[in-house]
Every structure is written in structure tokens, then in C-alpha cells.
Amino acid sequence: MTKKQKRAEILLAQEKLKTEFLANATHELRTPLAIMKGNIDLALLEKGNSKSITDTLSAVNTEIKILSETLKDLALLTSTPKNTENVLELTDVDVSNLLTKTAKRLETVANEKNIKIKIKKERGLMVSGDEKYLEKLFLNLIKNAITYGKDNGNILTKEYKDKNTVIVDVTDDGIGISEEDLPKIFERFFRADRAHSSYQNHSGLGLAIAKWVAEIHGGSIKVKSTPGEGSTFTVTLPRLKD
Ligand code: ADP
16 A cells, blocks of 8 residues: 555544544534423423423523533543643642542542442652643543442542552442443443433543543553443553652
């Protein structure tokens, strides 16, 4: 294959990805809009007493929140690496502090399912990164561990170091992920078990963002899972030496 042909092939593949991405994004944005329209149509039909107006506004409010979260996530995912360099505000980040802070933010959500979050710390592990984005990475992983964890279950985040890296495991004892789904879960908009009603409010962007954040920091993310037993997501980031 000539260089020109190779380049044409790459361009075609990129174009295909872009089209798929746009189709998925359009779908994700249309769903909340359709729900809002349905609620408003119904209220208009009923000539709205104050209870149905309150219900309608509350339903619309929920959908607006989902819509703006999805738009924020989309903006993040479509920023090119060149933009990213300008976007990242690098500081020295203490991984232990970051995990404690992130877990605290999710405490009330975990309490609703009586899930305990345990943090196994190793003090003094530092990375150079944008704290805002790194927090989003771990927030997405712990939030998923709660969402797909079982009631009265446990989540363990464990941090440790290797020669040049900091490693964080986020382990839950929840529903787990099938072998068939495992290679797909980091794809944008992928959701396993779409029919399951209690998981429907999720955009399917959380892990794509987590992977993106790990990679723009020079790191990686991987997963091991056993259906019915639970999952472990492992994040590896370059370590700042003391
Ligand atoms: P979502 O918004 O659907 O949670 P994510 O990108 O965060 O999107 O996750 C993609 C899919 O991967 C989820 O829909 C779920 O099927 C699966 N998943 C993610 N984390 C876990 C977990 N800890 N346990 C089981 N399944 C998970």
C-alpha cells in the first residue's frame, strides 16, 4: 500500500468514527428533549392544575440537568489533545488526599445503598496532574462502583507504587461485567444491560472520560471483572519522585 493510500484509509476510518460519534451524541441529546416535550404536552392537555405543573417542571428540571451533564462531558471528550495541553493546570497532587476528598463527596450516595467505602492509603504518593480532571476520573470510578455495587456492599480503593508509577485499584463487590462487554465499556456511550430501568439515567460517558483523563496524564486504565462477584478498575499514573 502506498503512503497516499494508507493516509486515505486513515482519513476514512476517522470519518467513520466521527459519524458514529455524532450519531450517538445526537441520540443522547434527543432522549431528554423527547421526555421534556412529552411532559409539557401532557401538562398542556390537562390544562394544568398546580400539582401537574409542579410535576412537569420537576421532570423538565431533571432532564435539563442530565442534558447539561451530557453536554459538559461531550465538550470534554471532543477537545483535541492540542487544546488539552492548554486546558490542563498541572500541580503536584497527593493521591491519598485526592481519594479521600473524592470518596467524601460520594458518601451520601453510598449511604443510600448502605455501601461502605474503604480507602487503603499509602502516604506520600504524588503525581503531576490537573486535580480537577483527576478528581473526575476517580469520581466516575467510585460512582460506578456504587451504581453497580450491591446493597450493603463494600468498595475498596487501594493505592500503591511501582518503580515509576502510582497505581490505584477501585474494587467493588457488585454485579460485575460479562466477558463479552469488557472490551466495550470504555467506548463512548456504551452501557451494558440497557434494559435495566434503574441504570437508565447514565450517559455511558463516565468510563470514556476516565480513560481519556488517565491517558492525557500519561497513564492508563484497565479492568478485571467476574460477573456476579465484582470488578476492579486499575489506574496507573506516572509518579512524581521525591
Ligand atoms: P454509565 O453512565 O452507563 O455508568 P460508564 O461509561 O461509566 O457509563 O460505564 C459504561 C458501562 O460499563 C456501564 O453502563 C456498566 O454497564 C459498565 N460498568 C461500569 N462500571 C461498572 C462496575 N463497577 N461494575 C459493573 N459494571 C460497570
